[in-house]
Amino acid sequence: MCSVTRPYRRVLVKLSGEAFAAPDGYWLSAQILAELAADIAATAEAGTQLAIVIGGGNIIRGARMTQAGWIDRPTADSMGMLATVMNSLALETALNAAGVSARTMSAVSMPSICETYARQPALHYLDRGQVVVLAGGTGNPFFTTDTAAVLRAAELRCQAVLKATQVDGVYSADPKSNPGAVRYDRLTHDEAIQRDLKVMDTAAFALARESRLTVIVGSVHAPSSVRAILQGGAPSTVVAP
Numbered sequence: 212m213c214s215v216t217r218p219y220r221r222v223l224v225k226l227s228g229e230a231f232a233a234p235d236g237y238w239l240s241a242q243i244l245a246e247l248a249a250d251i252a253a254t255a256e257a258g259t260q261l262a263i264v265i266g267g268g269n270i271i272r273g274a275r276m277t278q279a280g281w282i283d284r285p286t287a288d289s290m291g292m293l294a295t296v297m298n299s300l301a302l303e304t305a306l307n308a309a310g311v312s313a314r315t316m317s318a319v320s321m322p323s324i325c326e327t328y329a330r331q332p333a334l335h336y337l338d339r340g341q342v343v344v345l346a347g348g349t350g351n352p353f354f355t356t357d358t359a360a361v362l363r364a365a366e367l368r369c370q371a372v373l374k375a376t377q378v379d380g381v382y383s384a385d386p387k388s389n390p391g392a393v394r395y396d397r398l399t400h401d402e403a404i405q406r407d408l409k410v411m412d413t414a415a416f417a418l419a420r421e422s423r424l425t426v427i428v429g430s431v432h433a434p435s436s437v438r439a440i441l442q443g444g445a446p447s448t449v450v451a452p
Contacts, residue, residue, distance in 0.1 A: 219441060221260040221337060223364035224251070225357065225374045228266035228298055230431045238269045239301055247431075248305035254438040255311055255342055262333070262343045262367055264360040265302060267294025288352035292319050295356065299346035300325065306342055313342040318350030318359070330366050337367060357415040365422040372424055373440060374411060375431035380448035381410045398450045400426075410448075419450070426450040 233240035273287030306313035316328040384392040400420035429440035429447035439445035
């Protein structure tokens with residue numbers, strides 16, 4: 212287990228869209244959403260300012276459609292951005308129900324649905340203790356939500372990016388298909404890039420390195436995962452300068 216030894220005043224949490232899916236395959240689970248909201252609420256109440264970026268893979272995966280050859284990449288990525296807005300609105304609603312003030316801001320302008328992302332208002336909401344849910348990726352095709360997460364973390368003066376994923380850290384190979392895969396407790400950004408570790412895309416790691424942002428990787432399936440990982444109570448891998 213890798214303990215996160217220093218406190219983080221402001222963290223960006225990257226959640227996969229797949230984490231929202233119901234066991235029966237439906238794109239959204241009310242129970243999972245409520246559990247995630249309670250975990251995020253407890254983390255915020257403990258004093259950590261939180262911004263959140265959510266993927267859209269539970270609804271649509273643009274890269275898969277592009278590989279199939281029947282839709283071009285910019286269009287598929289635009290559809291994926293819309294999926295992240297749907298997930299963000301769902302999480303915002305769940306957070307408000309859990310007693311935490313949350314605000315969705317989208318990089319893709321849709322003012323009749325949610326506020327358009329701008330850095331200064333987002334900083335203001337974070338300073339007030341609101342959870343800011345950042346939708347629409349970067350607002351551009353060809354960039355993943357991992358890259359969007361690191362970009363927003365750098366813009367919003369976060370001390371770390373927590374990627375809550377399907378596994379409890381960064382491994383040398385996919386632990387689901389390779390039982391001999393080794394989990395790392397700590398890596399540098401250079402090591403993560405040179406070893407081509409797939410938990411986050413290379414562009415995201417490169418931007419984190421340039422911005423000197425710590426990246427923490429842990430399992431979204433652990434009990435109270437966000438709070439536990441940040442407090443060092445759950446396994447994780449720390450990628451730092």
